[in-house]
Amino acid sequence: MSSNMSSSIYIIPNRKPLLDLPPPNPEIRPFHRSLPHYQPTPLVSLPSFAEELGISHFLLKDESSRLGLPAFKILGASWATAKAVSKRLNIPISSGDAELSLIERLGEAATTAGLTLYAATDGNHGRAVARMAGYLGIKAKIYVPLMVDQETIAKIESEGKHIEVIVWQGDYDQTVVSTKMAVTTHHDGKGLLISDMALDVEEETPKWVVDGYQTMFEEIDEQITAITEKRITHVLTPLGVGSLCSAACAHFGRSDGTGMVEIVTVEPVAAACFMSSVDAGKMVSVETGYTICTGMCCGTVSVTAWPVLKDCVSMAVAVEDTQVEQAMLDLRDLGVSAGPCGAATTAGARLLPTLGPNAVIVVLSTEGQRHYEMVDPKSKYVT
16 A cells, blocks of 8 residues: 555645636526526534634535535536537527526427436435426436435435436446446437446536536635635545546636645545545546445546546545544534535544644535434445
């Protein structure tokens, strides 16, 4: 094992600037504003955590209520769905459109064409795709791995009678492959895969998912000026397949070309695919175990995310479920609603080396409180 890597943290040397980044897409945030329930999510200052870590500011981006759902995933799923439907049906998206009418036009055309959305998920992404299917008035088939609990499945199904949830007898990586195969064998060729996990570098939809997260970081830029004049020094992002982290790298690569904002990934120990990959110096897949961070229980980094992450990320942190649960309880005491994936970044922040009194940390808390089951970490799935 590399000397850069301990049981919980890997310091990644030789960060490289991200060159030739495209400018932010000016159509994305107006699109999100056009959807029901849009409002910026809070950026919450937590002085007690700042004091604990000996830093200037500890700021939490609270995604427990985003566009009417209890997680951030709808940002990427909504934009990717709109882009995928518009490309399939040759309906242009332009800044001159009235965005609500855009959804209506896409829905009318998608219904006429008989499209069905497909997604592989361990929870929040699938529910977001199901919500978009409801907005468009079309069906969705959502595939989930065996480890996903019944409450999560029920929440996906709650999005309407147009939703079918298929439990795949395998882990997340196997479910992704099976979902893609199901789309290619859809009996009438009208299946449309909305995936945040790329198996091939040419796949466009996962890139659109990443683009959709741009809205979150634009909000942070606006919100932080009301809290401090100091610059952000560290951003901690949960990592499953790497889409959100890719968006963070792109945003701060554009806004701070000097690379002074340190991007830190946080994964469950049971599914530390990125940490294992940086230690190996190449993409590797890991066998996943059970974790309460079900939305991060991914054994392989997206092939479109890996080239960005390996050059941009400063540190990779792996957290135990017990550390995540303690962070959830501590955040709850402060009035912050955070599920396991949401609290993982706070747990990760507690493992960082000393950062100093001028550090300004932003942690991305990506989901609200939800049901979870603490089980023997040696178990692979809940039985």
